[in-house]
Structures are given as structure tokens and as C-alpha cells.
Amino acid sequence: MGFLNSALPKKFLGIFPLYIGVELILGYAIINKMSGPYGLLSLFTGHPIDFFQAMFYISSVIVLPLYFHGFKELFSPRIGMFSLVTTIYVLDTFLGLLSNLYFALQWFTYGGEDTTINKPSFGESATTASESIASAATSTLSFSSFTASPTPDFNPLDSTVPQPYKREMDENVQSASQARELFVIIASSVLLNGVRIYFTLILLAFTKILIRMGKNEGIQSNDFNDLNYMQGETKFGRVLYFLKVKCLRILQTVYNY
């Protein structure tokens, strides 16, 4: 685990205190996990979702209040709660990577054409919409088609037209080519997952200092006040307590504390 300890950043983005990073990271996490409630609304709209999608949305709904709590508690953090938040975030990052791979496979296998959706009418444009849909050529993105690019009718070698204006004149090349679309999709996915891993390291670094604070000041039984209130708690409170202790022990092992 020595490698992890040395890889943990000391500052957020090299200049800001860690807690500002944690404030942003938990805020971003809350924003992202809002996909859960909206995804589950499919139960009411009749849009079919598969098992993995359902699990993805349910897990988002479950962790949403936890991230909210961590965000709210940031300026007076308790070791138990942040151990739980950090461990769940690490797990979430790992499962997020796997789900991204699974959903990417789904997209590239079946393409963007979802025949199960009900296409709503947009008032007066409804006629145009149905005409467009009927006449439109399906051009979904796939790995096999990424080399294809729009083929303009005009002659690009026509020297009488100044180069910059050729694009303005030809509407076919105003849309991104398949290769460009694929590049944007893959580059964005890789970048976002890279950022997510960095955020995980920031959260781990923050919680490491928090746990060390407790150890250095000998407040194992004092600052752990959120771990001491289990007696007389509800069943949910006891489960939460158990999870906090488990997560704390895991992180202590990870940090060698």
C-alpha cells in the first residue's frame, strides 16, 4: 500500500487545499447521481430498461443521500462518515468504470437507434417530423463505419473558391465526420474516467489526513463520536454504524495506520 500513499496528492490541482477539491468532487458526484431518480422514472413512462440499467439507477439513488451528507458535513467532518463516503466513492469509481465499458459495448453493438422509444410530437412540426423520420437514412455510429466521412458533392479541388468558404458553401461538411464523432466519444469517456480516478485519489488523501488527525491526537474514542452512538439506535443506525467501522478499518489497513 506504500505505492498508494505516495500517489496521493497533497493539493487539489496542484494549488488548492484538499477540502476545496472534496467540496467540488462531492458536488459533482451528487449532480451525476441524479441520473438515478430520473432513470427510475422509466417505471412510470413505460420506457423499457434492462437489469443492469435498473441496478445502475438504484445504486445511484442509494448513494445519493450519502454524498449529500458528506457534502453537508465537509466543514466539520467526522472520521466514520468520511471513511464510509470515501470507501463508497472508491467502489463507485471501480463499478462506474465497468458499467461504462458495458454501456459502451451496448451502444456500439446496437447503435443509437432505439426503436423502443415513443417519439413524441412537437405540435405543428409533427408532420415534418414524421416525414423526416421516414425519409432519413440511418447513420448510426459503429466501429466499422468510423472511417466513413460525409462525401460532399462539390469539388474540393476547385481553385476558384477560396478555401475557407468551401465549407460554408457545402452543407454536407458542416456535420462532424464519423471519425470525429468516434474520437469525441472515446476521448471524452477516457478523459472523464481519468478525472474520476484523480478525484478518488483526492478523496483518499483527504480522508487519510482526517484519520491521521485522530491517531496523532489520540482521539480514537473522542473524535469518533459518530461511532459511539450505536446504543439505542434504530436498525438502520446500527447498520450504518457497522458500515462506518468496517470502512474505517479497511482504510486504516490501506493507509497502514
Add this chain to the structure above:
Amino acid sequence: MNPIKAVVVLFDRYFYSEKQSECSDLDLRVKPDWKQLRTRIRTMPTCDICHYAFLLSVMMISIIVSPVHILFKLVVIIGLATIFIVPLTSQFFWSALPILTWVGLFFNMPFIPVWIKPAITVQSLPALETILYGDNLSDILAASPNAFLDLLAWLPYGIIHFAFPFILAALLFVFGPPRCLRAYAFAFGYMNLIGVITQLLFPAAPPWYRLLHNLEPANYSMNGSPGGLGRIDQLFGFDMYTTTFSKTSPIIFGAFPSLHSGSAVMEALFFSYLFPRLSWVACAYVSWLWWSTMYLSHHYFIDLTGGAVLSLTIFTYTKYRHLPMRSLKCWCRWSYTSIEKFDAYSSNPLRGKTSADVVIELDESFSSSSSSTNLNWV
């Protein structure tokens, strides 16, 4: 009693009578103070110079590409120069410069030559949404429209979104500490400006495009669509959105990031700052607006998260850099006797509690750079 006089009496009784210091006073001078202006320009910090240089560059681009007559452009430039020099107006308009720049760029977007604009992406957003969130959530929510849901979606998207920024500005001015309105103008303006620049550099088709044209290539001569708002026009029997969104919308392919989402999140953050106990109302409003944008097929979920992330980032920067602290003991602007800012150093929950790892020297440098900001200019 004369209603105006009644308002003045009530204002005096409930607000102005609270006044204990001059920190809440407005500058009511009309005559330009050249000496003060010169001093401010000479002592302007580097970051402020960059801030104004950036905004003026964008504003100049907007003025250059605008198709109006050059005389009208000159009138606009002279008018802007005047309101920035007169103390009475300058105290508001210096802070509102990011908003003015955004509005200028937004309405001149159609006049930017097509050969400069990047190619429109049609498939990237739905693909990324599926990869990151498992499905196209806008498809899920727009699957079964009805008149009641149409009205429920129209309220935040078509009405509250346009009115609330002004209502919040008034609330911040009356109930917030002095100078918090400047911070709001800065954050709100920059969020929208960066959002519009992103839309220009990364043109992307919204969900209605996919529903109307599948994933076929797009071009800049295409008309827009009111999406689900077209049904509102049908319901009320008059053209409120169809022509606006189909023919006169300045940005057709500006799905990412959603400025509706960005604005709602920014308003929610400032509203929570002003009334912390009502944070849940702000969260409910953002959730409602997000649902409506997807239900009306105007944005993918990834557009909403893009706008929200942009807002949260800019708000956090503004909070530590410009925003004065709200005191729960002060009931309105005139109750404040001094202005205190968030201190990144003293706010640090890890501060000074451990001998190792805590980067106090770093916090101090960040904190000192924050406090060096000249609030009068921002």
C-alpha cells in the same frame, strides 16, 4: 395614503432604519470621478486586468460581427463607455460586464461566419449519455407526454427560468450583505459566457434533432425546433415558441452545456447561500427544471450535468474569491456594519490539527491571494 409614500414609509421602517454604517450605501454621484478611475486602473491587480481584457475582447468580436450599421455600433460603444464612467451606473455595470458580454455574444452568434464554426456533432451526446448514464434519459422522460405534464414542464422552462434571475437579484440586494449582488453578477455572467463559448466551439444537436432527423448529418442552415414547447403553442392556440425556436433562435446546435441547468443551479446555490434553511426548495426547483428540459426534448442529461458542473465550479471560485459572508444575525443589507469574506485558510477543516500532510503554507498563500482582490472592481 399615496401608495408610493406608503412603500417609502414601509421601506424606511423595516429596512433603512436598520442602517448602522455606510458600508451599505450606494454611490449616487453622476459626475465622473476621473481621479478615482485613474487610481483604480493604475492599481488594478493582474487577474483583474486579464478579466477585463478577456471580456472586452469577446465584446469587440460581438460588435465586429454584428450586422448593424457602424453608426449604431458607435452609439453602443459610447453608451457603454458612459455608463462605465458615471459612478451611479458604473457600480452596477462594472460587475454586470460578464452578463453584458454574454448577452452580446449570444445574440450575435448567428452572424459568426460558418467557415469559422466547428463541425456539428450529432451522435456524440447520445452516445456519451448512454455510456455514462446507461440510457438516453431524455427519451425515457419524453416517452409519454400529456397536457398536464406539458404545463408542468412549461412553468420552470418557459416562465420561471426567465423571471427568477431578476427576482433573486432583488432578494440578494435587499437581504444579502453589501456586494453579494456583484458576486452574483460575476458568477452568473461568467457561467453563461463560458457556456455560450463552449456551445460555439462544440456545436451539438439536442434530443429533438434525433427525434426529427434520427442521426443524419446536420448543417447550419437547418431550422431549429421548439421540441415539446410546440405542444404548449398548440394548447394555448398562439405562437409563443414555435417561430422563436424554429427560425429566430441564435443557437440551434447549442445543446451542451445546458444554460437552463447552469442558471438553475447557480440560482439554487445563491438562494441557499441567502436562505440556508430553504436549500431544499432550491434543490426541488433544480430537479423540476431538469425534468422539464428532458421531458421537452431540449437537452440530454449530460447537457444538464455539464451546465451544473460549470455552475458549481464558478460558484465555488466566486465563494472563496468575491462573495461576502452572510451573517445570520443581520436581517437585511442595511443591518451590516462590515463586510467579511470567506477565508479559505480558516475554513479548512484539516487546518492545524495534524503535524503531517496538511499543507498550511499552501492554504495561506491561497488565502492571501484571495484577500488581495479589489472588491470595488468586481
